[in-house]
Amino acid sequence: MSELFDKGLKVRKEVLGEEYVNKSIAGADEFTRTMAEWSTEFCWGALWTRPGLDRRTRSIVNLAMLGALGRPHELKLHVKGALKNGVTKDEIKEILLQVGVYCGIPSGIDAFRNAREAFNEVEGK
Incomplete structure (x- = not known):
C-alpha cells in the first residue's frame, strides 16, 4: 500500500x-x-x-452532500463520524433541514430517518 x-x-x-x-x-x-x-x-x-478544512467542517459538508444525493448508508455512517468530529445533534438537524428545503422534502425526510438510526446506534438504543 x-x-x-x-x-x-x-x-x-x-x-x-x-x-x-x-x-x-x-x-x-x-x-x-x-x-x-x-x-x-x-x-x-x-x-x-x-489542511484547508478541519474535520468538523468536512463532516458538515459531507452530511449536506450525502443527504442531497440520497445516499442513506453513507449518510448514516458519516452522521456517526460527524458526532466524533464535534458536530452536535442540533447542528445535524439544521444541516438536514437545509437539505430538505434546497433538495426536496423527500431527501430531507430520508436524511432525518437515517440520522435518527445513526443516533440510536451510537446511543445503544
Missing part, C-alpha cells in the same frame, strides 16, 4: 471507528477491494488530510 493509503486509513479509523473500518476492509473481496482501497487512499488520504 502507499503512504497516502496509510494516512487515509489512520484518518478513516479515527473518524468512522476502528471496528467499522477493520470490518469493512476484512469484508472486501476480489471484486470490491480496489474500490475500498481507492476510497481509503483518495477520499481519506488525499482529501481528509488536506
Whole structure:
C-alpha cells in the first residue's frame, strides 16, 4: 500500500471507528477491494488530510452532500463520524433541514430517518 493509503486509513479509523473500518476492509473481496482501497487512499488520504478544512467542517459538508444525493448508508455512517468530529445533534438537524428545503422534502425526510438510526446506534438504543 502507499503512504497516502496509510494516512487515509489512520484518518478513516479515527473518524468512522476502528471496528467499522477493520470490518469493512476484512469484508472486501476480489471484486470490491480496489474500490475500498481507492476510497481509503483518495477520499481519506488525499482529501481528509488536506489542511484547508478541519474535520468538523468536512463532516458538515459531507452530511449536506450525502443527504442531497440520497445516499442513506453513507449518510448514516458519516452522521456517526460527524458526532466524533464535534458536530452536535442540533447542528445535524439544521444541516438536514437545509437539505430538505434546497433538495426536496423527500431527501430531507430520508436524511432525518437515517440520522435518527445513526443516533440510536451510537446511543445503544
